[in-house]
Amino acid sequence: MTLHVWGSIPAWIILAVLIVRLWLVRTQSASVTWLMVCCAFVALGLTTNLDVIVDSLSANTHVPNIADVISRSLTVCGLFALAQSVEAAARTARLLRASRFVACGIVLVALIVLFALTDAPATTDKFMQTYGGQIPTALYSATFMIYIASILGISAAAVLAEFRQGRGTSRMYWLFIVGSGGIILLALIAIALDTAHVLGAMDAVDILIAVYNPVFLLSMVFLAIGAAGGVLPAAAREFRDWRETQRRIGALEPELRRLEEDAGHSGIYFTVRWHPREWRSQLHRLSVEIEDRARESGQAVPAAAALESTEPLTETTR
Amino acid sequence: MSGVLSGSKDRVVIRRRQGDARRQVRQLGLPRRLTLTELIARAEQTLGKPIELQTVELPGDLSARFIQRKSSAVLETCPGLSDRSRVACILHELAHVFMSDPGCDHRAYTDMLSGRTAFTRSLDTPHEHAVELFADQLAVRIGFLDPEEQDGGIFR
Numbered sequence: 001m002t003l004h005v006w007g008s009i010p011a012w013i014i015l016a017v018l019i020v021r022l023w024l025v026r027t028q029s030a031s032v033t034w035l036m037v038c039c040a041f042v043a044l045g046l047t048t049n050l051d052v053i054v055d056s057l058s059a060n061t062h063v064p065n066i067a068d069v070i071s072r073s074l075t076v077c078g079l080f081a082l083a084q085s086v087e088a089a090a091r092t093a094r095l096l097r098a099s100r101f102v103a104c105g106i107v108l109v110a111l112i113v114l115f116a117l118t119d120a121p122a123t124t125d126k127f128m129q130t131y132g133g134q135i136p137t138a139l140y141s142a143t144f145m146i147y148i149a150s151i152l153g154i155s156a157a158a159v160l161a162e163f164r165q166g167r168g169t170s171r172m173y174w175l176f177i178v179g180s181g182g183i184i185l186l187a188l189i190a191i192a193l194d195t196a197h198v199l200g201a202m203d204a205v206d207i208l209i210a211v212y213n214p215v216f217l218l219s220m221v222f223l224a225i226g227a228a229g230g231v232l233p234a235a236a237r238e239f240r241d242w243r244e245t246q247r248r249i250g251a252l253e254p255e256l257r258r259l260e261e262d263a264g265h266s267g268i269y270f271t272v273r274w275h276p277r278e279w280r281s282q283l284h285r286l287s288v289e290i291e292d293r294a295r296e297s298g299q300a301v302p303a304a305a306a307l308e309s310t311e312p313l314t315e316t317t318r
Numbered sequence: 319m320s321g322v323l324s325g326s327k328d329r330v331v332i333r334r335r336q337g338d339a340r341r342q343v344r345q346l347g348l349p350r351r352l353t354l355t356e357l358i359a360r361a362e363q364t365l366g367k368p369i370e371l372q373t374v375e376l377p378g379d380l381s382a383r384f385i386q387r388k389s390s391a392v393l394e395t396c397p398g399l400s401d402r403s404r405v406a407c408i409l410h411e412l413a414h415v416f417m418s419d420p421g422c423d424h425r426a427y428t429d430m431l432s433g434r435t436a437f438t439r440s441l442d443t444p445h446e447h448a449v450e451l452f453a454d455q456l457a458v459r460i461g462f463l464d465p466e467e468q469d470g471g472i473f474r
């Protein structure tokens with residue numbers, strides 16, 4: 001396996017956790033949805049460097065090394081999704097900001113054009129080491145790395161801002177910031193490496209490659225653990241809430257039926273078709289209607305229905 | 319058999335109303351998340367007058383009502399409601415406002431109307447069902463159902 005395929009493993013792990021979470025709980029924030037898209041693209045992009053895929057894509061398309069440009073394009077899309085994930089967490093998120101789409105589009109087009117300008121007749125799983133001495137290839141690599149470093153820099157700055165606002169951000173997020181710093185360092189190393197390669201300074205190339213590999217792998221691990229630091233505790237909490245809600249719904253539905261009979265009429269709870277992801281709305285309606293029917297029939301509200309949340313109400317005291 | 323058919327018909331109607339409620343709330347152009355205070359401010363904008371919240375004894379089984387005056391409106395909820403029900407009542411009344419319910423839009427010819435009971439919670443009419451579904455969508459927007467997520471956060 002190549003270095004990049006090893007680097008895909010943390011992204012696959014986070015993606016698997018997010019898929020299991022979504023399958024069970026059916027709800028997630030826009031930020032987590034975009035993070036999921038990011039993990040999928042980055043994991044696929046890095047896995048495209050697997051020898052068998054590299055050879056297969058070249059053989060089927062008759063374009064040597066096409067796997068490299070596909071891999072980088074998928075990774076660019078993944079990083080675009082990461083930027084969206086960070087934006088989605090903002091209270092006034094602007095996910096359709098044209099500049100983001102334009103920047104991503106320009107990078108993708110530049111990658112394809114520069115790849116087409118590279119003279120790389122034989123397929124290899126060490127594309128940059130083999131053909132990195134050409135100026136188009138160096139620009140191709142630099143464009144890719146600068147985009148990735150920019151997105152991670154912006155994302156790390158947003159995470160830092162969360163720390164400053166004291167929004168209960170997990171300390172694990174520091175690893176995301178360290179990982180982002182690692183990728184920015186990696187971009188600098190890659191640009192230096194490509195420059196040395198173009199200039200024919202092969203001793204420098206050897207030294208920089210030796211540094212590049214551990215920085216890449218460690219950065220990927222830090223990024224994944226750092227992102228997981230936010231996702232996993234929230235996922236665990238969401239799963240606990242979902243399980244508790246399912247238990248309460250099971251216990252409260254017979255109560256509502258009984259109270260409807262006693263009150264002599266019913267609400268809309270039993271006629272609504274609840275989508276699995278609407279479990280919170282379902283419990284809300286169930287609790288509200290239990291209280292209505294209990295009041296109408298002069299009975300006490302069953303204790304299990306008295307789930308309270310006072311935050312929005314407190315705001316109305318004005 | 320007719321009961322089964324009636325039940326199925328009810329479900330189809332409710333499903334359509336659920337879709338309508340989601341679409342109508344989307345069309346309001348509200349932020350993805352906002353506080354109840356901000357939602358009330360939006361309702362005041364829509365109504366063109368301030369809304370005052372009051373907790374007062376209400377007649378009969380009433381849990382809430384909405385009264386419009388010439389230059390202001392009063393949203394009354396009865397005492398003794400749980401926080402959840404009280405917010406549900408407020409959201410129901412605000413739903414009437416956002417739905418431009420003509421029943422709520424009193425053109426006052428006296429200084430104060432006796433008030434229209436916009437929220438009986440008995441949900442006797444199809445329109446009140448629609449309003450209630452609309453209110454449930456508003457509850458999602460104000461983070462009432464998942465307060466822990468109200469602040470959101472990166473990757474959370």
